[in-house]
Amino acid sequence: MAKNQGLLNKLLDGRNAVIGVPYFWFLLLAAIPLLIVLKISLSEMEGTQVSNMIDWREGWPKLTLNFSSYQFILTDSLYIKTYLSSIKYALITTLLCLVIGYPFAYFMARSPKHLQPMLLMLIMLPFWTSFLLRIYAWKTLLVSNGVINNILMSLHIIDAPLAMMNNSFSLLLGMVYSYLPFMILPLYANLSKLDLRYLEAAADLGTSPFKAFWLITVPLSKAGIIAGSMLVFIPAVGEYVIPELLGGSSTLMIGRVLWDEFFSNYDWPMASAVAVVMILLILLPMAVYNKSQAELSEGKS
Amino acid sequence: MATTAKENSKPAQDVLLRVEGLTKIYDGTVKAVDDVSLTVTKGEIFALLGGSGCGKSTLLRMLAGFEIPTKGKIFLANQDITNLPPYQRPINMMFQSYALFPHLSVWENVAFGLKRDGMPKDEIAARVEAMLSLAQLNKYAKRKPHQLSGGQQQRVALVRSLAKRPQLLLLDEPLGALDKKLRETTQLELVNIIEEVGVTCVLVTHDQEEAMTMASRIAVMSEGYFLQVGAPDAVYEMPNSRQVADFIGNVNIFDGVIEEDEADHVTVRCAECVHYVGHGVSGHSGMAVGVALRPEKIILSKEKPKGDYNWCAGEVIEIVYFGAHTTYHLKLDSGKVIKAQELNNTRDLSFGLTWGDRAYAQWNDLAMVVLTQ
Numbered sequence: 001m002a003k004n005q006g007l008l009n010k011l012l013d014g015r016n017a018v019i020g021v022p023y024f025w026f027l028l029l030a031a032i033p034l035l036i037v038l039k040i041s042l043s044e045m046e047g048t049q050v051s052n053m054i055d056w057r058e059g060w061p062k063l064t065l066n067f068s069s070y071q072f073i074l075t076d077s078l079y080i081k082t083y084l085s086s087i088k089y090a091l092i093t094t095l096l097c098l099v100i101g102y103p104f105a106y107f108m109a110r111s112p113k114h115l116q117p118m119l120l121m122l123i124m125l126p127f128w129t130s131f132l133l134r135i136y137a138w139k140t141l142l143v144s145n146g147v148i149n150n151i152l153m154s155l156h157i158i159d160a161p162l163a164m165m166n167n168s169f170s171l172l173l174g175m176v177y178s179y180l181p182f183m184i185l186p187l188y189a190n191l192s193k194l195d196l197r198y199l200e201a202a203a204d205l206g207t208s209p210f211k212a213f214w215l216i217t218v219p220l221s222k223a224g225i226i227a228g229s230m231l232v233f234i235p236a237v238g239e240y241v242i243p244e245l246l247g248g249s250s251t252l253m254i255g256r257v258l259w260d261e262f263f264s265n266y267d268w269p270m271a272s273a274v275a276v277v278m279i280l281l282i283l284l285p286m287a288v289y290n291k292s293q294a295e296l297s298e299g300k301s
Numbered sequence: 302m303a304t305t306a307k308e309n310s311k312p313a314q315d316v317l318l319r320v321e322g323l324t325k326i327y328d329g330t331v332k333a334v335d336d337v338s339l340t341v342t343k344g345e346i347f348a349l350l351g352g353s354g355c356g357k358s359t360l361l362r363m364l365a366g367f368e369i370p371t372k373g374k375i376f377l378a379n380q381d382i383t384n385l386p387p388y389q390r391p392i393n394m395m396f397q398s399y400a401l402f403p404h405l406s407v408w409e410n411v412a413f414g415l416k417r418d419g420m421p422k423d424e425i426a427a428r429v430e431a432m433l434s435l436a437q438l439n440k441y442a443k444r445k446p447h448q449l450s451g452g453q454q455q456r457v458a459l460v461r462s463l464a465k466r467p468q469l470l471l472l473d474e475p476l477g478a479l480d481k482k483l484r485e486t487t488q489l490e491l492v493n494i495i496e497e498v499g500v501t502c503v504l505v506t507h508d509q510e511e512a513m514t515m516a517s518r519i520a521v522m523s524e525g526y527f528l529q530v531g532a533p534d535a536v537y538e539m540p541n542s543r544q545v546a547d548f549i550g551n552v553n554i555f556d557g558v559i560e561e562d563e564a565d566h567v568t569v570r571c572a573e574c575v576h577y578v579g580h581g582v583s584g585h586s587g588m589a590v591g592v593a594l595r596p597e598k599i600i601l602s603k604e605k606p607k608g609d610y611n612w613c614a615g616e617v618i619e620i621v622y623f624g625a626h627t628t629y630h631l632k633l634d635s636g637k638v639i640k641a642q643e644l645n646n647t648r649d650l651s652f653g654l655t656w657g658d659r660a661y662a663q664w665n666d667l668a669m670v671v672l673t674q
Contacts, residue, residue, distance in 0.1 A: 197400040201400035204388070205462075207388055
């Protein structure tokens with residue numbers, strides 16, 4: 001039976017097909033676009049076109065790699081400063097999301113079972129409105145003659161409008177607001193699965209509820225904390241829309257630099273190089289961390 | 302009557318745990334535990350035995366402090382602990398599924414409770430080492446719980462609950478998660494460790510074998526209250542009600558009426574036979590009673606027994622082979638089916654009886670219990 005199976009049959013074999021789908025998906029939507037970006041970053045602009053990486057001369061391919069964009073990134077302090085600033089804002093956003101999201105997810109997971117679907121809906125409710133609209137709405141709230149300042153002034157709580165717009169406050173507010181659900185959802189999924197008997201066992205061994213939270217609940221929800229933090233941190237580093245609309249000119253974010261390189265300077269290789277460096281900055285520590293975690297869970301400690 | 306050699310061998314000891322009229326009502330109507338009172342003396346292993354939903358777990362959880370009683374009091378060494386939170390009670394519990402902290406190593410699991418007490422580091426280390434060697438787990442100290450076998454996890458759970466030297470140890474279905482073969486060895490290990498430490502135990506189980514082999518006293522529970530409390534042999538051989546007789550082991554119950562009621566014997570007339578009981582019972586002639594007869598106390602034969610008492614005849618309708626013994630189901634002439642258990646003391650298993658044979662069941666005059674309740 002197996003002898004008669006051709007290559008096509010083998011490929012269409014149910015097992016291979018099912019395993020193949022995610023690989024195909026990954027190849028098409030992640031690996032190939034990344035390779036294209038990598039290729040562009042190693043080229044240079046020729047007029048309005050990106051140079052070819054491979055020339056065909058007299059039937060022989062000639063490979064030209066151009067590292068000038070990378071050299072520029074490393075030598076121009078603006079890029080390094082922007083990278084550091086992006087990571088700083090992303091880290092602060094992640095931390096704030098964690099501080100706000102953890103208690104939220106905790107009480108959601110502990111609330112009566114019949115209320116949980118509704119609470120989950122409330123978390124996802126903002127997604128029903130356009131992201132751009134919601135960020136824009138913050139703008140009308142935060143500007144000098146915006147809703148919040150007007151109310152505070154009419155109540156004579158403040159004399160002059162608070163500077164809440166186009167600074168790091170408005171940027172972080174927008175980022176935390178937008179990314180909070182991505183922190184809460186994995187945390188909730190993790191915390192709702194926590195076996196309450198561990199807490200009983202801790203109490204039985206003389207641990208007060210407050211201490212048991214730090215000694216049992218938090219360590220056991222580590223996977224949720226990591227998942228949520230990754231989901232917030234990674235997109236936050238490259239965020240473009242929120243810094244553009246709420247951040248003003250004083251807040252440096254790499255997403256805006258990227259945009260400028262692509263659409264103001266039309267320097268595609270430079271923009272691609274900026275993107276590649278950003279990916280490396282995020283991916284490398286993640287890969288190292290993942291590897292150490294995998295080793296730890298295998299009990300090689 | 303309800304004492305064993307085990308208990309008699311110890312001098313009169315003080316009461317460690319006293320429970321008075323403990324009641325737990327859920328949602329205003331469901332009585333999980335109904336006015337239970339009990340005392341446990343120091344060094345005793347006390348078992349709460351019952352089917353699921355009989356309230357044994359709720360009772361245990363109230364002792365641990367996880368459930369607040371609706372009514373009643375709990376005293377530990379004469380101190381009222383009814384309203385103490387679990388983390389302030391000198392009671393530790395071994396959980397049914399062990400509840401070992403998955404993110405901590407075996408060593409850290411055992412040290413967990415000691416660290417909370419603020420014990421000096423070197424003392425903790427010494428205590429943990431002692432505990433681990435008690436359970437022969439020293440070489441697994443650095444492992445995480447999921448890297449251990451079921452039996453090893455069970456021993457970690459036990460020494461973790463013993464590490465703080467609790468006054469009272471609670472065991473919730475301690476062997477429930479183990480397979481049958483492992484149970485037998487683990488059961489003995491468990492009892493050995495507990496006796497070495499000398500801690501008082503309250504044990505919850507639905508497994509009568511577990512209760513009988515481990516406990517010095519058993520309370521049979523049903524619907525939130527105690528049906529009978531006594532030593533394992535007393536509960537087995539002298540059940541005080543049909544429910545207890547039925548719950549502990551297999552039993553044949555004959556319904557009948559007391560005919561002769563003498564000081565040294567009674568006779569009970571049933572539809573199937575006349576029972577001659579070789580001791581007096583608290584009853585009167587004409588009283589309706591049940592006669593409980595354990596299957597292993599019946600002797601089967603093909604020949605009709607002599608005498609008028611303590612035998613009946615029927616047809617073999619089922620033969621169930623268990624290895625060590627065989628159970629025969631006998632359909633009596635009245636239509637009642639009784640079980641008789643014969644020891645397979647030779648390798649010739651046929652025993653001369655097969656399906657459809659007419660067989661005679663007989664028993665001696667001290668084999669049965671007259672149930673007046």
